Amino acid sequence: MKKYNWAILGCGWIAEIFASDLKIVDNAVLYAAASRNLSKAKNFANKFGFQKAYGSYIEMLEDDNVDIVYIATPHSFHCKYTLLSLERKKAVLCEKAFAINQKEVALMINASKEHNTFLMEAFWTRLVPTFKKVLSIINSKELGELKTIQSDFMFYVPFNAKSRLYDLSLGGGALLDIGIYPVFTALQTLGKPNNILAYAIKSPTGSDEHLDIIFEYENDKKAYLRAGFRNDAPNYSVFHFEKGTVQISREMNCPIIIKTEKGIQEMKEDDGPGYGYYFEAAHVMECLDKGLIESPILSNDFSLELIKTLDEIRTKINVVYPNHD
Incomplete structure (x- = not known):
């Protein structure tokens, strides 16, 4: 089973829930956590067992060892950091709402296609x-x-x-x-x-x-x-x-x-242990194993319609x- 290095972008409470579930998934490596506050990132990394902590989102995205980025910032920053991640060929699982509006979501989907890189909205309830x-x-x-x-x-x-x-x-x-x-x-x-x-x-x-x-x-x-x-x-x-x-x-x-x-x-x-978020994490890695750039279950077309x-x-x-x- 191929293992993937996960990075958390934004260390708020939703990221804590996701990180605790990510530990359940065997082929997920808790690799990096990033916050605009280095101390917060270090505390988060120590709490959940991530290998690295960054006080800059960009610095983390420049790490060649990062395979998948889970974006957990407020909605207003989803589009920005999704685009920056996709440009660097990082697969993206972005929290809902995918972005602020239709225009931003369309930019994200187009970037996924342009860079041939995986993108999915983190709608965990669809997969439980x-x-x-x-x-x-x-x-x-x-x-x-x-x-x-x-x-x-x-x-x-x-x-x-x-x-x-x-x-x-x-x-x-x-x-x-x-x-x-x-x-x-x-x-x-x-x-x-x-x-x-x-x-x-x-x-x-x-x-x-x-x-x-x-x-x-x-x-x-x-x-x-x-x-x-x-x-x-x-x-x-x-x-x-x-x-x-x-x-x-x-x-x-x-x-x-x-x-x-x-x-x-x-x-x-x-529905298993945890909060149910591990289903979406496992699904992302299944899609990557198959070389997909979007989920057949939770498609980007559906997210655009949403x-x-x-x-x-x-x-x-x-x-x-x-x-x-």
Whole structure:
């Protein structure tokens, strides 16, 4: 099994989750961590067992031994560092949202093709067994046609104008940070909507603090999506079919609850240890083993369609990211 040297670009909390899962993957070498603060990079490297620490992103990207870069900066920097990585022939797994807008994502995808180098959006939920099982139920038609989806992602975060979650210059707001998950779920299951309705409650910075979104499809199919920082919630996704419902949780290793006229059935897929991020890390390396420059499961065309949808929602709720739109 070929081993790959992984580098972490940005040492925040999401990078910590990813790094802890990366240790589970046998052919992943925890090679380098980079932050704009060398002390932070060293602390991160020591905590998770990376071989090197850099106080400069560029310096790390110039390291010839780096094979794959996981980009975990705020959204507003994703495009910049993805392009710099691809130019240096480093495979890229970039956190969601892939970038701030459609224009930036298109630049990233074009750079991947130009440099013949792998690029994938880090949507870990697509690769976990529980979500794969839901897709198999949809495709099998065992419960009939999928008619309606309800998907929520909400938790409480007190307002702080300087927080990444509320600062529009960093792509702050519920949509790109957590609203992307319900939107992703709808696109993966019901597909591209014919019409989008969106409503937002704004924070004092003008960011979207809470979102209610409705996707409308042919034959009266609908997706009801919610996201926000105003309150906590159970955060389930419920799929309503002709002959029953399927409910999944955002938590790992929770049962799939299937309700039909025969009663309630609980089915559990083995999502394994950790946070579920190791599935995407393993998948990236499988793609590289095959010489691919994008994932056949989570294609860059899908990521482009996703960001187009997010842009349309932002237009409807009148949210603008300074220096990007």
